[in-house]
Amino acid sequence: MKILFIGGTGNISLSSSQQLVRHGHDLWICNRNTPLAGAHHIACDINNEFDAQQKLQNHHWDVVVNWVGFTAEHALRDIRLFSGHCKQYVFISSASCYQNPGPTLFITEERKLENPHWQYSRDKIAAEEALFFAYQESGFPITIVRPSHTYSTVIPLTIGAWTNYNTIARMKKGLPIVVQGDGTSLWTLTHARDFANGFIGLLGNEAAIGEAVHITSDEVLDWNTIYQQTAAALGTTANIIHLASDTICKITPEETGSLLGDKAVSTLFDNSKIKGLVPEFKAVIPYAEGIKETLAWFEADASRQVIDAKEEKLIERFVKEANR
Known part of the structure; x- marks a missing residue:
């Protein structure tokens, strides 16, 4: 074609x-x-x-x-x-x-x-x-x-991630990282x-x-597990601190769409239609394995490991708010 x-x-x-x-x-x-x-x-x-x-x-x-x-x-x-x-x-x-x-x-x-x-x-x-x-x-x-x-060449976490490396760097250092809500909402x-x-x-x-x-994949994980599997791919555990999505959005209104309009709510998909149109389709890469490839891609080039100073200050503010 x-x-x-x-x-x-x-x-x-x-x-x-x-x-x-x-x-x-x-x-x-x-x-x-x-x-x-x-x-x-x-x-x-x-x-x-x-x-x-x-x-x-x-x-x-x-x-x-x-x-x-x-x-x-x-x-x-x-x-x-x-x-x-x-x-x-x-x-x-x-x-x-x-x-x-x-x-x-x-x-x-x-x-x-x-x-x-x-x-x-x-x-x-x-x-x-x-x-x-x-x-x-x-x-x-x-x-x-x-x-x-x-995801592939982005880090699919909520805060301090995507094309930024902040949350990954914090995981490596054992520093607190912020997960929205109580981390138990389900995600794909x-x-x-x-x-x-x-x-x-x-x-x-x-x-x-x-x-x-x-x-989409048929694999369903809660956000706590997503962060811990990411940390496990780094050979560590995630020091998770939870903060309500509403609070995050009050501090950073620009996150309202991505959080309240997307990631704050459990989201699971019925993939019957794509499987009917493409019978050979099957998602086979579990997140625990896929994130290893993503992290290896970031590790292969130091220029990809961007620590955003503004984002880092924001994460610290979230941590302080969560510890109040």
């Missing part, structure tokens, strides 16, 4: 890109300046619509995937760019769009889309709505994919290679046209 990835070299997408190259697909990467070995590269800022049109207009694609679309405006732009130029358009949305908590413990794709706490999620919902309207009105061949908390973490195994099966899959589907 001739496949265009808009983005394609990030934390979630890179594993999918690499697998497609290994499988011999004709993969094209469209981004500003990050090529991928084995794929064609189109140097382009997709948000410059005129430039994108000039560079893409003579191509016809089996599949277009936008990994970096976030708003209805992005979706409408892509409809203009790719109508009549692709057999399938895949939009990467987010499982944070689901209403949560909801009426059932396990989330299916039929769960209402609603997130009063996070603008990021509301923007993704608006993008989905624009795309479904185009599908219904003109047959624009969409597939919506909703990843949840997916998915390694990007597992995500890719399901995702690639959707590409060129006619049964996926007009559908929305999430792709």
